[in-house]
Amino acid sequence: MRELGLINGRLIEMNDNVITMEDRGHQFGDGVYEVTKVYNGKCFALRPHLDRLYQSLRAIRIPATYTFEELVQFHEALIKESGITEGAIYLQITRGAAPRVHPFPEQVVPCLTMSIRPSGPSNQEMWEKGVKIILIPDERWLRCDIKSLNLLGNVLGKQQAKEAGCYEAVMVRGEHITEGTSSNFFVVKDGIIWTHPATNLILKGITRTIVLERLAKELDLTILEKTFDASFIKGVSEAFLTGTSTEIMPVTSIDGKAVHDGIVGPITRKLQLAYTKLIDEECGRN
Numbered sequence: 609m610r611e612l613g614l615i616n617g618r619l620i621e622m623n624d625n626v627i628t629m630e631d632r633g634h635q636f637g638d639g640v641y642e643v644t645k646v647y648n649g650k651c652f653a654l655r656p657h658l659d660r661l662y663q664s665l666r667a668i669r670i671p672a673t674y675t676f677e678e679l680v681q682f683h684e685a686l687i688k689e690s691g692i693t694e695g696a697i698y699l700q701i702t703r704g705a706a707p708r709v710h711p712f713p714e715q716v717v718p719c720l721t722m723s724i725r726p727s728g729p730s731n732q733e734m735w736e737k738g739v740k741i742i743l744i745p746d747e748r749w750l751r752c753d754i755k756s757l758n759l760l761g762n763v764l765g766k767q768q769a770k771e772a773g774c775y776e777a778v779m780v781r782g783e784h785i786t787e788g789t790s791s792n793f794f795v796v797k798d799g800i801i802w803t804h805p806a807t808n809l810i811l812k813g814i815t816r817t818i819v820l821e822r823l824a825k826e827l828d829l830t831i832l833e834k835t836f837d838a839s840f841i842k843g844v845s846e847a848f849l850t851g852t853s854t855e856i857m858p859v860t861s862i863d864g865k866a867v868h869d870g871i872v873g874p875i876t877r878k879l880q881l882a883y884t885k886l887i888d889e890e891c892g893r894n
């Protein structure tokens with residue numbers, strides 16, 4: 609098993625020096641990315657991740673130079689050649705390399721880099737017991753729906769959470785709770801699940817969509833895509849985060865106050881079980 613990279617379709621060692629100084633991803637954050645989880649040697653939900661990648665490329669006007677089939681092939685090659693069966697594949701496409709000027713260069717070819725890494729320490733204990741989060745102001749730009757490389761607001765927020773001994777920082781824009789720095793946020797009140805609508809102010813997470821369009825339907829749960837504010841949180845019975853690596857993570861404390869009685873609630877548990885079952889089915893895990 610070895611960590612492995614790929615640049616423009618060619619497999620490389622993870623630490624090979626391959627990016628030129630003037631790559632626009634490096635200098636401007638001018639690019640987009642995706643992260644896909646690998647379970648049992650198979651990518652989970654690869655199609656929606658690649659669909660979103662093409663949407664992000666269109667949104668920042670980077671031409672798509674790889675087909676869907678090629679990208680699938682690259683994911684499979686990384687899994688096969690690395691021998692990694694449980695891990696994550698990172699993919700980014702930048703506008704390419706050219707002398708540094710702000711407007712799009714005339715002749716530039718997008719640069720695709722990918723890498724595969726095995727999963728880190730298990731989140732099992734956190735999935736069982738829940739995690740603490742803090743609320744922080746959302747200081748990001750207004751196109752959070754694009755999965756762009758510009759993650760400074762997210763990086764600073766996550767560091768703030770870490771320094772507060774928390775798993776995640778959930779952001780508040782004006783009155784409204786938007787999302788976590790690398791996750792979507794949900795609360796349960798009076799049996800109804802609430803989450804921020806998929807506007808320009810949040811990333812429309814793949815895990816969020818699975819919860820909304822598949823799991824909630826299967827489990828006959830009601831979900832409302834509607835904004836809510838920080839004071840609304842005082843009365844909630846459950847809260848949870850969703851994300852590719854986070855999966856469905858119960859939140860048991862917000863800003864130092866227990867959510868309900870600080871115990872993972874029944875709706876979160878049902879969603880966790882259904883999500884695990886879906887991974888088992890799609891990736892042939894047992």
Ligand SMILES: Cc1ncc(COP(=O)(O)O)c(C=O)c1O
Nearest residue numbers: 790791792811813814815851852
């Ligand atoms: C800001 C933000 N919101 C939400 C998510 C969750 O998205 P997904 O479920 O597609 O991983 C992520 C994932 O990285 C993210 O960075």
